[in-house]
Amino acid sequence: MLRVLVLADDLTGALEVGAKFAATGLSVRAAAAPGLPVNNLQEQTVLVIDTETRHMPPEQAGKRVFELARAGRNAGCQLVYKKTDSTLRGNIASEICALADAFPDAPLLYVPAYPKMGRTVRAGVLYVEGIPVAETSFGADELNPVRESHIPTLLSAACSKPVFSTTVERLGASLEAGIYVCDGQTDSDLEAAAGKFIRLTLRIAAGPAGFVDALARLIDLPRTPPARLPRLKRVLVVNGSRSEVSIRQIQHAREHISTALDSNGVAIAADNSGWVILDAAESGSDHEDFARRLAKIVRGILEQVKLDAIAVFGGDTAYAILESLGRPDLKPVGEVLEGVPVSAVRRKAANLKGDGVLYLISKAGGFGPADVLCRMQRELTRG
Structure with a gap:
């Protein structure tokens, strides 16, 4: 029976959260189908949906999140979680407000810090490695x-509900309906929240x-x-991110x-x-066209070469590849x-031999050390 519904605005975020739940022994399914029928919500303990709303107009993104969050409420979910980008990219305000609107009498706790990734929050301001994110x-x-580092300001511009900047210590035993943006600078702060x-x-x-980790x-x-x-021996590496971080990696x-x-x-x-890196130049095409072109190339390779895995940098590219495979469900590991x-995809569900x-x-795309790929290879080829 479904107990936890997670809504993420891109595929990499959805799978990242799914992996956090799976690592604790919970049954998790991830769906890269933003139009998923709500009658599928009863099939597992944790369902993570990639809503694909990162690049949508705010109103449209909010509407999709509201409808899915309301479905989760009606299904009796113990937790409905809106996974946000750790650097505030995407429709942060419209989607968080939509979740709050789907539970009109409930307080919403927003914990935007991710100390392990260098993201901390003080007095409502998000810092990346000590610098306000907008800078x-x-x-x-x-x-x-x-454009905005102060999260309560960002949310208040779009939300009808009150927005509070707070700390764990200031959260009372009884909270009125509203959005509570909680500071955090350490993993202990997240655990306390x-x-x-x-x-x-x-x-x-x-x-x-x-915050999901805690x-x-x-x-x-x-x-x-x-x-x-x-243990993965034959892996194709695909970079679809324009981030300088991924390019350096x-x-x-x-x-x-x-x-x-x-x-x-x-x-x-x-x-x-x-392990092999796909050498595909962007050739000046726009981001979506490049992602689709990469997906077509990867699909062709998967049809001809038996691989254990593909390693993909960039959420849009990961989604384009999965879409080229028919958008099968995934099992975060x-x-x-x-x-x-x-994450695991059944080959037959992806129409692969x-x-x-x-x-x-x-x-x-935007995080990790320069040698992240070499570290991944070392960890996954050990036997």
Whole structure:
């Protein structure tokens, strides 16, 4: 029976949150189908839906989130969680307000900090590595520039409900309806906020994957031993992110991992060295066209080359690839590194030859060390 519904605005975020729940032994399914019928909401303990609203107009994004959140409320979900980008990209205000509107009498706890990723919140201001987010490179993001660092100001401009800037210590035993933006600078702050959420028996929350990490371990739900990460020998690496961070990561990895231009090259490189980077130039195309072109190339490779997994940088590209495979559901397994989830797709559900599963390793573009890909390879090739 469905107990937790998570709504994420892109695929990498959805899988990241799904992995947090799966790592605690909860049964999780992730759906990359934003039009998912609401009668599917009773099939598992945790359902994560990629609403694909990151680049939508705010009103349209809010409407989609409202409808799904209301369906979760009507299904009796113990928790409905709005996964937000850790740097405030996307329709943060309209989607959080929509969740609050779907539960008109309930307080919503928003914990935007993610200390492990260098995201902290003081007096309602989001800092990335100590700098207000709007003053970082995220303020000049090509698709979703962040203009406001003070989160209560951002939300108040779009929400009819009151917005409060608070700390865990100031959260009382009884909260009126509204949105509570909670400061956080350490993992302990997130754990304290999760504990307060559970003790107050709240039902709606928002934040990046860091807060989910704390919540998932505390929420009272049946569990089984979590699955182990797979050993992956033949992996195709695809970068669809324009982020300078991802570009540097791929440049660093090229010193250690082979590259290939097409299916023949991928097959040879996979036979020789296992992991291979797809060498696909952007050629000046716009972001969506580039993602679709990459997806078509990857689909063709998967039809001709038997691979254990694909590792994809960038949420839009990950979604385009999954869409090219018919948007099959995914089963989150866990994280190979912080913020780098591993999920399983049944090959038959993706219309690929053979039995078993194809693994998807996904990462949002804007974070991680330069050697993240080499670290992923080391962890997933150990046997």
